[in-house]
Amino acid sequence: MATPTMQKVLNFNVGVLGHVDSGKTSLAKVLSTVASTASFDKHPQSQERGITLDLGFSSFLVAMPEHLKGSGYDVLQYTLVDCPGHASLIRTIIGGAQIIDLMMLVVDITKGIQTQTAECLVIGEITCNKLLVVLNKVDQIEDTKREKEIAKLSKRISRTLETTKFKDVPIVPVSAKPSGQEITDGSNAIGIDSLIKVCYV
Numbered sequence: 001m002a003t004p005t006m007q008k009v010l011n012f013n014v015g016v017l018g019h020v021d022s023g024k025t026s027l028a029k030v031l032s033t034v035a036s037t038a039s040f041d042k043h044p045q046s047q048e049r050g051i052t053l054d055l056g057f058s059s060f061l062v063a064m065p066e067h068l069k070g071s072g073y074d075v076l077q078y079t080l081v082d083c084p085g086h087a088s089l090i091r092t093i094i095g096g097a098q099i100i101d102l103m104m105l106v107v108d109i110t111k112g113i114q115t116q117t118a119e120c121l122v123i124g125e126i127t128c129n130k131l132l133v134v135l136n137k138v139d140q141i142e143d144t145k146r147e148k149e150i151a152k153l154s155k156r157i158s159r160t161l162e163t164t165k166f167k168d169v170p171i172v173p174v175s176a177k178p179s180g181q182e183i184t185d186g187s188n189a190i191g192i193d194s195l196i197k198v199c200y201v
Helices: 024-031 044-049 087-097 115-127 143-161 192-198
Strands: 009-018 056-063 075-082 102-108 131-136 171-173
Touching: 009 024, 009 115, 024 056, 024 075, 024 102, 024 131, 024 192, 102 115, 131 143, 131 192, 143 171, 171 192
Parallel strands: 009 075, 009 102, 102 131, 131 171
Antiparallel strands: 056 075
16 A cells, blocks of 8 residues: 655745734634644633733645745645734744744724734834735624725725835735634635735745
8 A cells, every 4th residue: 555645845934913902813713724732822821811922823724826836845834923912022023023924914904003013014124025914803894884994994004004115015804703703614704715815925
């Protein structure tokens, strides 16, 4: 009986950063198929305080994009580095940012750009060359106003990024946890497929 060959995996580290309570951990959870023992705020103090206190690691696999086929790898693995959002944990945030290939900047669409959002942008300018902006919690905007609010905040963020090296980056509206529903397999999440498509290296 032939032994199955091991797949060659190309890894790409994605930092999930943003202001506290913007839904970073919920987003990482709905994207991931493999989780480390420290992911998704499993630490008792994180659960007690309701915030991320340390780096969390998880991952998911996708088929190799066309431009990477023939590179010698079989699948592409995204390793998500879920960083804290609280200002007091800035050293931990910087530590996480130093190992990433792309920053996924998560913004709560109901609150817009906040203090740690701006700080994460500064960290990104220093530590990585690729950025993707995620407008989370779009389900909290009324259906009749949603498209207008997404366009309004996207325009504001684009203007903010014009003077940085992240000009013209993708901005993707999602809802990782619609209506506060408990995450199971991510089937109730909004915009996740679109997000994965623009994550390609």
